[in-house]
Amino acid sequence: MSTVFADATQAKGEAIIQVEGMHKYFGEFHALSDIDINVGRQEVVVVIGPSGSGKSTLIRCINRLEKHDRGRIVVDGIELSDDVRNIQEIRRETGMVFQQFNLFPHLTVLENITLAPRQVRRVPKAEAEQHAMELLERVGIPQQARKYPGQLSGGQQQRVAIARSLAMKPKVMLFDEPTSALDPEMIKEVLDVMVELAEGGMTMIVVTHEMGFARAVADRVVFMADGQIVEVGTPEHFFTSPQEERTRLFLSQIL
């Protein structure tokens, strides 16, 4: 692995997420190999790479949707271990937005958003609903609060999913290809919400194929291939003068 800067895998300020020497296997398949990456507070890290390169697996390990096999993952001072309390603690501080939205189809938009705060944080119903309405306001669809996810467009559903994650007041947001399942005309409305979130100082790790977003918002871009981090750098360096042959090949294919 080479990097644009010697310490590009290290966050500039204090790190909120530390991944050290992490490995992940699916059976015989070595999905992630010796991953080292730190993310600082209020930093936006965009992860790109060909499909099957382990981008999604990386962020899914951070909130323990996948169990890593070796190495260390520390989120906000809590090390991820088999201790269920640690896992729950980390998941509460970490929001996740999925490619397929994964809204709860049997609950209304408002119920989707208030479920976790009420059940996990014991927020009273009225307070949770008020906060949910503020969040819906922020993602631009307060009028859909009483509807079911099935009645909304894909872009609206994804914005609800973002609001649902934000309702837990997470310190970190993980985005797993949030716009890949959307029709082209709906991608922008979701990206706009994400840009606003980044500008508001949210710490974010975003797996995406939206290079425009990476260029505009990312503090650092991570390029992965074959389960390894190939190159890390600022968007400017990354898109104009990539160091690695593998990176140049990937960029030439998508740009």
Added chain:
Amino acid sequence: MTETWTAPKATAAEWARRNLFNRWYNSALTVVLGVFLAWLAYKLVVVLFGIDYEIIRRNLLLFMVGEFPRDQIERPFISTILFGLAFGLGAATAAASARHAAAEADLAYAAPTPRMLVRRFWPLLALVAALLAFTRTVMPTVMALSTILGGAALYFGARGMPRSMVRWGWMGTLVLGIAAFAVIIVGVDGGWNAWGGFQINIFLAIAGIVIAFPFGLLLALGRRSSLPVVRYLSVTYIEFIRGVPLITLLLMGVFALGFFLPEALRPGPAIRVLIAIVMFEAAYVAEVVRGGLQAVPKGQLEAGQALGLPAWKTTRLIILPQALRATIPAMVGQFISLYKDTTLVNLVGMFDVLEVALVVNSQSDFIGKRLFFLTLAFAGVLFWVGSYTMSREAQRLEKKLGIGER
């Protein structure tokens, strides 16, 4: 190219020529089959209208309630009316709650009209009318009319209830349902061991599925548990029970339970049979629920986990509501199958409707008259009406549940 082509409406003659007489051999087949069907229909009419229904008429009460104490016979009548009311109030409450939910979410909700209900439940109404034609006293007619009209009145009267009343609607339904059972248990000589006839079949089917459901749910969850002990125990139970015929379990329930338990603790035959049925059904319910659990996408579980919900809350609040909704049609199918299987209890000495259909043929007036076909067909019709109605309702529900989801 904007015109759409529509098939010209075929006349009956054209339709027949195209579908029945399009080749010489099809024409021949049509004629032969037509003659056979006409003969069959003729025989059926002759039998239906020419037969003496005395054996049914005289034993109608026996068919319905077996040897329920005749001096307390008003109790099953009151119970039926209470069930009708419970059903009406339950349906009204369900309709009201669906209407409120739909209104919240701007979804269309169409309330069924009386006409639609008659079309949905005509087999049931026709059966009731046919049964009443057999009666000679006014009591049964009063009961049937009170049940149907009372239930309908409660349904149409109460379905407009405001949201705040929904909770009380369910409470009332439960109270009426319990009262309906209490009337034929409490204060009856012999309690529910006095039950018989069609009543015991219906009771065993309803109680069987209701009691088996929570056990089945736990078994299904146990089968997916991450604890190997729980998983293996669940799988072993489910696979063992599913590999054994119901009749074996019934015989075990009747003989083995009596053998292992001391005299004082030994339950009556109705309870022993019910225990066997619940053990049997739990395994099948577990498999139905497992199907529902598998129908919930993995992303739902992950979304719950990612939000920091504990595992049991994810299961209870996210997975189960979706899984159980998906199992309703299969669960109705399971219930129909159990409903028919309850006739097996006559093999362990219960006086159920099938047993009645058999023994009435040995009454002195009917012995040797070869009326088995009639009494058995009558019992069959009783079951068919219930099964057919339920399966149609399940289909309707299946279609309805497709709306407003995903």
